[in-house]
Ligand code: SF4
């Protein structure tokens with residue numbers, strides 16, 4: 491079904507606001523919601539992957555060396571990763 | 587061929603639903619609608635209907651099960667009353683916003699309290715603004731016919747909205763009436779299988795009920811409202827088809843002896859039958875009175891309303907419920923806003939009657955006709971003691 495990524499007018503809203511493509515939450519950049527951003531201190535990181543597992547946005551990615559960082563297009567700044575990181579490798583800092 | 591039978595109206599309504607071959611029925615019993623799903627469960631158990639009957643643990647689950655079933659493309663039905671409808675409330679707007687054509691019978695009953703199991707319209711009025719189409723039956727025949735019409739209206743490609751059929755609790759649900767029950771062949775000819783706009787299936791992913799942020803919510807709401815407004819055309823078309831096939835006429839507002847009438851009464855549901863007798867008796871005495879019976883509550887028939895009161899001096903709108911602390915009854919409020927911009931409009935009085943199962947007799951209607959024009963204030967509790 492051909493449709494725009496995002497309806498502009500009410501006429502473009504599909505019946506029931508149904509969405510016929512999988513994976514289109516990628517189009518929606520929740521990063522603009524963020525008031526704080528998580529910053530990783532790899533010196534303290536033990537590469538346990540807890541931050542990766544707990545991020546509700548699934549936006550924490552592992553790099554080639556096994557360290558982690560957030561994709562800031564999607565990171566909402568909720569702070570869950572920092573709260574869960576038990577070695578204290580993640581700090582939330584104010585945006586802007 | 588339709589057969590003429592004598593049957594309790596709730597059971598006849600259940601038979602009518604079964605003739606529509608629903609795939610899923612999910613319901614929780616509550617007086618006075620109970621006989622409808624109970625009889626459907628019998629029909630399923632007897633093997634007369636190949637449907638999934640889900641004995642849910644609450645009305646919230648009943649409507650949720652109907653939503654899920656309807657989302658897969660199934661034809662889903664439920665029924666409830668009063669507090670049961672309140673318990674469904676959270677899901678009702680979800681079903682209409684997801685454009686799922688669920689059909690629901692409501693055996694109308696007062697909302698407690700004081701605790702009351704008898705008839706009035708306060709239950710349906712709580713879901714007035716939730717995006718469902720809404721029909722009111724005046725008798726058993728209409729209840730049967732509207733059950734079948736409802737599936738066709740709701741599932742029409744241009745509608746895809748849930749619909750409720752209102753039957754007055756006890757006055758209709760528990761009354762034995764002589765009525766015509768269509769046969770399977772006739773209903774099959776009238777009502778095709780549902781062709782869903784979209785259906786949940788692992789091979790064709792679709793998201794139903796996604797989040798709507800402030801930047802889309804206004805557009806989504808406008809689209810929903812327009813869908814209800816536009817459904818009027820389909821309702822009229824389906825009623826024409828019904829009349830052609832079954833010979834019984836349906837219209838949003840049925841006029842009874844309104845020609846030359848100075849005073850006209852307006853009713854919804856079963857009270858219309860009693861009011862007709864009052865009109866007949868007064869007409870015999872030379873008093874020019876008439877009656878309007880509203881069958882289509884949502885979408886509200888604004889155009890028909892304007893036409894129906896041309897030349898009428900006084901319109902007495904009856905409401906079987908009170909919008910507490912508001913403008914009286916919900917029907918009168920709607921009628922007033924429909925006629926507000928008209929250059930010539932009748933004096934509109936609003937009588938709140940038949941609350942919590944109180945009988946409204948032929949004499950009561952005659953009395954209301956006689957009192958026309960004497961109402962103090964914009965609404966009155968007719969017959970209230972004190
Ligand atoms: S702050 Fe929240 S959204 Fe951002 S990376 Fe951490 S857990 Fe994920």
Ligand code: SF4
Nearest residue numbers: 535536538539541575
């Ligand atoms: S939770 Fe903390 S220690 Fe574990 S991988 Fe993430 S940053 Fe490293």
